[in-house]
Amino acid sequence: MTLEELFEQPQALPASSGIVRELISSFENDLVSHQEISRMIAADQVLSAKLLRLANSAHYHASRTIATVDQALAMLGFVTVRTLVISSGLTGSFKQVKGFNLEYFWRYSLHTAVVAKWLAGKTQQNLDMAFMVGLMHAIGQLVMHLGMPEQCAELDKTVDPWNERRIDLEKSFFGFDFAMTGAELARRWKFPSEFSEVIAAFPHPQASDPALKTASIIHLAAWFARAQKNALSVEDMSASFPAEIGANLGLSFDTINDEMPSLDELSDGLDILIGA
Numbered sequence: 001m002t003l004e005e006l007f008e009q010p011q012a013l014p015a016s017s018g019i020v021r022e023l024i025s026s027f028e029n030d031l032v033s034h035q036e037i038s039r040m041i042a043a044d045q046v047l048s049a050k051l052l053r054l055a056n057s058a059h060y061h062a063s064r065t066i067a068t069v070d071q072a073l074a075m076l077g078f079v080t081v082r083t084l085v086i087s088s089g090l091t092g093s094f095k096q097v098k099g100f101n102l103e104y105f106w107r108y109s110l111h112t113a114v115v116a117k118w119l120a121g122k123t124q125q126n127l128d129m130a131f132m133v134g135l136m137h138a139i140g141q142l143v144m145h146l147g148m149p150e151q152c153a154e155l156d157k158t159v160d161p162w163n164e165r166r167i168d169l170e171k172s173f174f175g176f177d178f179a180m181t182g183a184e185l186a187r188r189w190k191f192p193s194e195f196s197e198v199i200a201a202f203p204h205p206q207a208s209d210p211a212l213k214t215a216s217i218i219h220l221a222a223w224f225a226r227a228q229k230n231a232l233s234v235e236d237m238s239a240s241f242p243a244e245i246g247a248n249l250g251l252s253f254d255t256i257n258d259e260m261p262s263l264d265e266l267s268d269g270l271d272i273l274i275g276a
Helices: 003-007 018-028 034-043 045-055 067-078 079-094 100-123 129-134 140-146 149-158 167-176 178-188 195-201 213-229 233-240 243-249 253-259 270-274
Strands: none
Touching: 003 140, 003 178, 003 213, 018 034, 018 079, 034 045, 034 067, 034 079, 045 079, 045 270, 067 079, 079 129, 079 270, 100 129, 100 140, 100 213, 100 253, 100 270, 129 195, 129 213, 140 149, 140 178, 149 167, 167 178, 178 195, 195 213, 213 233, 213 243, 233 253, 243 253
């Protein structure tokens, strides 16, 4: 099966809601009306309820209760609200993936996202983009497991989806990998081209355009989230740290280990995004 054939499988391409599609299109529209976006979000009871729970969570330290979508836009700003609603819509697009632990997947993805946002802050990159791409970076895994479940199940027996060798084995077995799949999904969902470029480049960012610093950020964030999921010791993490990629960003293992808050602190209140 080729990548094009994968996306021809009707079960492989999840549907996104109208408001999510509208918010994705707003990346290319500087004249988007906040009032119209607010009305659309408010009309979607599930997304608006989740947004208000997020806005009132400990993560955003709101000084007063945020009771409406308009108040959320006023308090958090359009960019943050857009990030939260799109992220919530993405996680809600995949209801069930046979033989795949969605809870583990989204928690790993959320951890990647919050670490990516922190790293973006340390390196003066776009925080919201780093967060959203961090959440999306492995979404190709879901598409592949939905569209070619038997083949993926066979590979799962050899190496689980959280193993660092997984992406290279996928390329060897199938001719494409989950990063390529995720990049194609981002294109089909009409995200800005940079999203697709970063997702495609994150496994080997040193081989990509030097301007794509976000790809290096996602690589480091995914490394950290994977190391935490596998309960690596500090010594093992230090030994496995992608030093060349860190150096390109001006980051060392000691900086990340000593200065970055814990995953619990970084993700405090954001579990709502993944239905927790």
